[in-house]
Amino acid sequence: MTVKRITGAAAAATMVLSLGAAIAAPTAAMAAPAPCGTATQVRETLPNGTVWDMCWRMQTGAGLILEKVTTATKRNPTPVQILDNIRLAQLNVPYDHGGVEYNDVTEYGLGGSFAQTIAGDDCKGGSAREGSDGENPLKKRKLLCVSAEPSGLAYRASGEDKVYSKLGHDLVLRSIAQIGWYEYVTEYRFHDDGTVSARLGATGDLANDFSKPDTGWPIGKGAKDYETNHFHTAFWRVDFNIDGKGGEKVEQYDTKTDGKDGETGQAILKTSKTDIAKEGSFTKTNQRWWRVASPTKNTDGHLRSYELVTGPSDVYEAHPEMKPDVTFTQNQTCEKYATDNTDPQCANRTTVLDYAKDKQDLKDPIMWVRVGFHHVPRDEDQSPMPLHWQGFDLSPRDFTAVNPLVPDGRTNVNGSGN
Template sequence: MFLRLALAAFVAAAGHVVPPAATTANSKVCGSPYRIDETLPDGARWRMCFEMRNVEGLTLNRVSYTPKGGAEVSVLRSAALAQIHVPYDSGEPRYHDIGALGEMAIPLTAADCPGGERRTQLVCVTTRERGLGYLKDGYGDPAERRSRQARELVVLSAYQVGWYTYVAEWIFGDDGSITPRVGATGSLAGAVTSPRHGWPIGVGSKHFEESHSHNIFWRMDFDIQGPAHDVVEQYDFAGDGTKKRAMIRTRFTREARAVNRPMRWWRVVDPRMLNSDHHPISWQIDNSDSADYRGPADEAFTHADLYVTQYHACERLATMNTAPHCRASVDRYAGGERVTDPVVWVDVGFHHVARDEDADPMPVHWQGFRITPRDVSPRNPY
């Protein structure tokens, strides 16, 4: 427990456990071993750089995607975890697990990175199958039947924080999708609590593991072909209880906060970047799998599931941000400033009610969201 409580003291640290990638201003090039350049079997290509920051841990920079037969498109200037907030159901404790995440990084073994490459011993870069990319029967005509197995690039790291081992994955699909997710494993806390706040573990009903939430925040600085002209939009589809649905688009010209709703999603679009069908390219954000958590007034950062803020270099963490002359949490970043270079913060919740199957070592439970290309390719990208 003392380990977690000490983490906040490291938030202001600005050094790197692993030296940052060497960069050239206009070349999108970083030096080995920090450069990732992977062409998947269908021809899609992902390029990026990584670094291991003391505070945020694994951070990806200058992420770009090239669809099969298409032109390269820059997607993200940077992307990283921004907080792991762990409040317990009894009201205490309430951890903020990011503070010195890079220092908690676990050296990976070959078994942790099957078929891949371990970079600096702390980062795994690998590829794996992800199931069907598509299947078309051809209406009974064998000559017209088509299917394809999809593949994905995975960049991951792992961290030991208190009892938990967190596995942070960034998954890049050959269809242009991005899936950030975190898996929690390791050991249960071992806390004995009442039935009101926990679940019996082990023989009988003498030992109760306390239920708690994992509220994980990601920070993503989107740059679709550069920082200029990017816009964040929200899409809703009204018409519950009727046969018709109407699409409602809300453009965030100023900093904003948004909550999950059925039939709601967001996209980051550059209206000036068009595909060959003359449609603006964008990346769509879906956060429908979150167990939305709303804390008390002093945890106002949990009162929204997505934040849009204007880029400021000092705004690195969603909570416990102690950079000089900077605000402390993401809800305070979203103060209504005009947005010309948007940063998107996504919060995904998971309520962990322990079970006998969680006995040591605890199986991984995953939480994350999905980013999907919208009109980046004028046709099926495979």
């Protein structure tokens, strides 16, 4: 059984994104141009004063690529770089009946002719930005939506005579690509507290691929049309460059009981650090997390770092390179994709497991994050299909000495001496 892939308008579906406050296109007076080269700058200030600055471009394979990402806040007005670049590095889509399997990034691509022009409600309330799709450099289209969106309650604390309460906002960048029946939304959310969320959304239409009850789910009337279950396994390639200094180190933290009880009879939990000095692949377990730490420090003398925060993920276990949650490798320019890498400079190195097997020292680490979604179709997926999301967060850890959104009245709260 095969899945019919349509790459033209026949498979198109309308996508509605609910956007918040509009962001106007930047003007030359806002800031000096970022070092974007042939890419395009996005520089925006959120309502509470957090500034995000970055370059964006489209690539025929990976689609939306963000580079030179920096942030600044009212309390910390000097821009500090977080990321050198971030992009999707693969989207593997196998169907449960075993008949077909696609690598949508390397076989098709999220840029080029597959990149959709932003139109209609795609960017309602936001600003649609023009750029090249990566395939036709002289032709500009509206390919990126930039918007500010309320993110809910950022914090709340009760003082002796005052309640400190603040709503947060996100700077949101979105692009859309159509591959076959699916429409994929690449989204990055830059929160006003410094958190970065990377997400991939899927909408469009079901693939019209039908199988048996044990590999599909009945849609339509009765129980005769079993739309095939399938996986979406997405990889991101993340290259940090915290404060523009490089030389980050990777650390793993595990919290476990030491088998002893405290004074009140409760278990004693101890957190230990493991330095990851060489390339390797790792899997999430209970109370385990990773951070990428810069040699630079915040004003408290603590290493600036970003922590990987993983969410729900269904692992596709048929291929070993799909199993690890995260892989850290030494930066190599030819290692472009997490799987199906065909760069001739990377002979015999086609997957993240190949990249890591040499166990090189991590002097300039690349983080490959894998997030899986097992799509078991339902009646409600017809049609257009409601967006479903998969992704992860990069959370600042000791990037600043205190909450970057700290209100007046709490600026002196820092450690036990205050």
